[in-house]
Amino acid sequence: MNQSKANELLSQVGRKSKRKSIDRLGKVCVSYNRVSSKDQMVNGNxxxxxxxxxEExxxxxGYQIKSKYGGTFESAKTDERKEFKKMIAAxxxxxxxxxxxxxxYDRFSRSGSNGLFLLENLKKLGVSVVxxxxxxxxxxxTGEFQEGLYMLLSKLDNDMRKQKCAEGIKSILLKGFWPFAIPTGYENLNKRCTADKHKLVITEAGKLIAEAFKWKATGRYTNLEILNRLQNAGLKLRLRNLTNIFSNPFYCGYIISGAxxxxVIRGHHPPIVDEETFLRANAIFKRHPLSGIPKQVKNDALPLKVFLKDEKSGCQFTGYMNKxxxxxxxxxxxxxxxxNDTS
Known part of the structure; x- marks a missing residue:
């Protein structure tokens, strides 16, 4: 028996590897691209x-691109992206x-360890990310280490951007400017400017909201009755929206935010209602958030307990009187x- 024949027979009875591996040969590929925001997609190239x-x-x-995925704005902070998931399924x-x-690699994922886990699962399928x-x-x-390092660096970059963004938002809020969606009753005349250049004006809806605060402050109307009055006047709101409006100090010229x-910061926007009316209306609402039963405010000695929170615990302040x-x-x-502090 010649040596090649002997080797062939030995290979048939030799110990088989228990490890299952998938080798996808050839250079058939898919491509994936993305941007992080709609503005980048519309205004950028x-x-x-x-x-x-x-493509170049x-x-x-020598790669053959079988399908293209992405082509839109998808955040890579998580891997729950529509086009991305469609690609993985394919x-x-x-x-x-x-x-x-x-x-x-930051176009593929910015989720750090989750991205590494995804890479590992793709490798088990015989698929590599280039x-x-x-x-x-x-x-x-060495290459696998570099690949993982790129993934972690993308996560680090993402976290640092998030921190800078949070610091920027906090700075804007502390200066009395509102960088978020404008509340009902206001219109921003400088929509494409930064928050410090916004010019908020009170709309016709805002004038109706001012009347709603006055009705609420009298204690003679329930929230549902006020809602019906507003709807009859042409302002369409839900009951939940109305209760949120009553408890939002933005309407009396102040800004609060978890950021x-x-x-409590005095804002640069015009107040729809004066502070006294807001506090009276809000105190009534706080005592009866669901029933709307009219009742006069018994004690105005603790007006800030509705709005202030403890810096360390995040709990709202309440109050009491030392007899x-x-x-x-x-x-x-x-x-x-x-x-514990005096009012």
Missing amino acids: SLFWQNERI FAQKN IQKDSSISTILVYS SITQEIDSSTP IHGE KRKIHYYKVRQYGVGV
Whole structure:
């Protein structure tokens, strides 16, 4: 028996590997591109540029692009993206696809460890992710480490941007400007400007809301009755929207937000209602948020308890009166929070 025949027989009885691996041969691939926001998609040419560079890379390196995914704005903070999920589903069904071409790894994922987990699962399917601007050989230990590092750096960059954005929003709010959606009753005449350049004016709806506060402050009308009056006057609201309006100090010229941890800031926008009317209406609402039973406010000595929150615990302030001293105190109704001050 010659040696080649002996080797063939030995290979048939030799120990088989228990590891299941999938090898997708060939250079059939899909491409994926994205931008993070609608504004980038509409006003920029990033998607066109990414697609053009991917096509050039594919032609130069012998890849056949079977399908293209993305082409829209999808945040890579998580991997729950419509086009992205569609691509992954297609790869799982089509065994001819061996590669995903992306412009850079941050286009693929910015979710850090989740992105690494996804890469590992794709490798088990025999699929690799190739960044055309960060060319590495992910089949080697060094290349795999570099690939993971790019994923983690993308997550770090994303987190740092988020932190800067949060700091920027906090700074704007503390200066008395509102960077979020404009509440009902106002119109922004400078929509394309930054928050510090916004010019808010009171609309006809705002004038009706001012009347609603006055009705509420009298204590003679329920929320439902006020809602019906507003709807008859042409302002369409839901009951939930109305109760939110009554409890929002924006309407008396102040700004509150979770981004500034319960601080109350005087805003630059015009108030729809004066502070006294707002406090009276809001105090009535707080006592009867659902029933709307009219009742006069019994005590105005603690007007800020509706709005203020403790900086450390985040709990709202309430209050009480010391009967001996006849002094009102603010406090936080939570065990272990040592906050106690006079009104």
